[in-house]
Amino acid sequence: MKNWIDEKGRLFGKVSIIDLGIIFLVVLIALGAFVKFVVLDQTRLTTELSVRYTLQIHGIRDWTVNNIRVGDAVFSGITDVGTIVSVAAQPQETVLSGDGKIWRAYVPERYTLYVEIEATATVSEGRYLISRTVPMSVSNSPTWLTTKFAIFGGTITEIVLDE
Secondary structure, eight states: OOOSBOTTSEETTTEEHHHHHHHHHHHHHHHHHHIIIIISOOSOOEEEEEEEEEEEEEEEOHHHHHTOOTTOEEEETTEEEEEEEEEEEEEOOEEEOTTSOEEEOOOTTOEEEEEEEEEEEEEETTEEEETTTEEOOTTOOOEEEETTOOEEEOEEEEEEEEO
16 A cells, blocks of 8 residues: 655655645635625624714813813823813802702812813714723713823713714
């Protein structure tokens, strides 16, 4: 009986086993790519759209108010979450007392700031993500900062989608 593999490692004395392994691997990769991109349905559809959202920031000092300006980039951690398009400040008028009551009173040197930010959001499976990573929903309260190093905690109060 004749050997299938000769002393040089060739199948039937003509084709190297290593070459056959590489050809087999390439065929498997091509088959996998065909199945993934042609045969299977896409499981995740994403859409990018322009969005404007409003942050409400309570109890900040005038230094922070003066360092949040129109045109500044806004970040959540290190992720860019948009550009400031408008800023409106009002003197803070509510105070929470120690017994849980809310009083309307002027608080010296404290402001409530409304910051409108424009960004690009990705819609994926019904969720809105800014920069593909930061979840965006009303009442979301991450820590924010601007390029002027003004750090503040704000709450998203309004989201307007520009579809």
